[in-house]
Amino acid sequence: MLVLRRPILFASLAGTLLAACAGPASQGGSAGPASSEVYALRYGTLRNFPVSNLVAGADTTRRMDIALMVWLIKRPDGRNVLVDAGFHRDKFMQRWKPADYLKPSDAVRLAGLRPEDITDVIVSHVHWDHLDGADLFPNARIWLQRDEYTHHVNGAGRPLDRAIDSLDAAMLLALNRAGRVRLVEGDSAEIMPGIRGYTGGKHTFASQFVTVQTANGTIVIASDNMYLYENFTKHAAIAQTLDAASNLRAQARMGQLASSPRLIVPGHDPEVFVRFPAPGKGVAKIQ
Numbered sequence: 623m624l625v626l627r628r629p630i631l632f633a634s635l636a637g638t639l640l641a642a643c644a645g646p647a648s649q650g651g652s653a654g655p656a657s658s659e660v661y662a663l664r665y666g667t668l669r670n671f672p673v674s675n676l677v678a679g680a681d682t683t684r685r686m687d688i689a690l691m692v693w694l695i696k697r698p699d700g701r702n703v704l705v706d707a708g709f710h711r712d713k714f715m716q717r718w719k720p721a722d723y724l725k726p727s728d729a730v731r732l733a734g735l736r737p738e739d740i741t742d743v744i745v746s747h748v749h750w751d752h753l754d755g756a757d758l759f760p761n762a763r764i765w766l767q768r769d770e771y772t773h774h775v776n777g778a779g780r781p782l783d784r785a786i787d788s789l790d791a792a793m794l795l796a797l798n799r800a801g802r803v804r805l806v807e808g809d810s811a812e813i814m815p816g817i818r819g820y821t822g823g824k825h826t827f828a829s830q831f832v833t834v835q836t837a838n839g840t841i842v843i844a845s846d847n848m849y850l851y852e853n854f855t856k857h858a859a860i861a862q863t864l865d866a867a868s869n870l871r872a873q874a875r876m877g878q879l880a881s882s883p884r885l886i887v888p889g890h891d892p893e894v895f896v897r898f899p900a901p902g903k904g905v906a907k908i909q
């Protein structure tokens with residue numbers, strides 16, 4: 623009997639320890655931002671894009687069809703947060719002629735939401751294909767880094783840097799005057815519980831990437847601070863950066879922040895929808 627009791631006691635103690643260790647995670651999973659869900663939503667394709675414009679040092683003859691995406695964070699508190707807003711203005715449609723295009727406000731319908739259900743848009747950077755759609759979501763607060771805003775837009779809504787299109791600079795000022803812009807204060811700033819913005823990617827002056835706490839761990843939404851999985855695996859800076867060394871440091875940091883390298887979501891890689899095939903039809907649940 624005594625011989626048998628020992629293993630039973632030990633097993634019981636081990637079970638208690640395991641339960642204690644699992645406690646905080648399971649609490650977060652049911653009640654807090656840890657149960658947020660993250661989706662990539664595809665709203666189009668740019669065909670035949672030169673890979674050397676995405677990956678520093680890539681073979682200049684390589685071309686690929688790249689994905690146009692926004693990312694949706696569905697939170698248990700009812701907030702529906704987009705990271706980036708895509709584009710919709712005619713000027714960009716004419717110039718870039720995206721294939722399989724969906725207006726970003728219709729892309730959120732793929733995930734069962736209406737444009738007015740989007741409560742927040744976190745803009746990673748001011749390029750047209752990430753910022754231009756911000757005015758498609760009438761109830762959203764628009765978050766971007768303070769330095770990204772002040773570097774690119776003057777008090778009259780005109781561009782201070784070529785990185786922002788004049789139409790988008792005017793839109794940003796209008797949104798700001800309407801009281802809808804929230805400025806994020808630098809690196810590792812909490813935007814809302816479980817969501818933080820990080821600078822250093824240097825795709826633009828103060829481009830940011832975003833971490834999200836989920837039941838599956840920390841997900842990194844890199845946006846253009848890491849265009850393709852290939853940037854990460856080959857330790858290759860993005861081809862369009864103000865500071866390649868800073869970009870490589872930012873990518874390494876994404877690797878430390880993410881619970882697994884597979885949870886780093888690149889900005890334009892169609893492979894996202896291969897690695898995360900569910901639920902499908904342009905929607906990839908990152909998990």
Ligand SMILES: [Zn+2]
Pocket residue numbers: 747749752825846
């Ligand atoms: Zn960009």
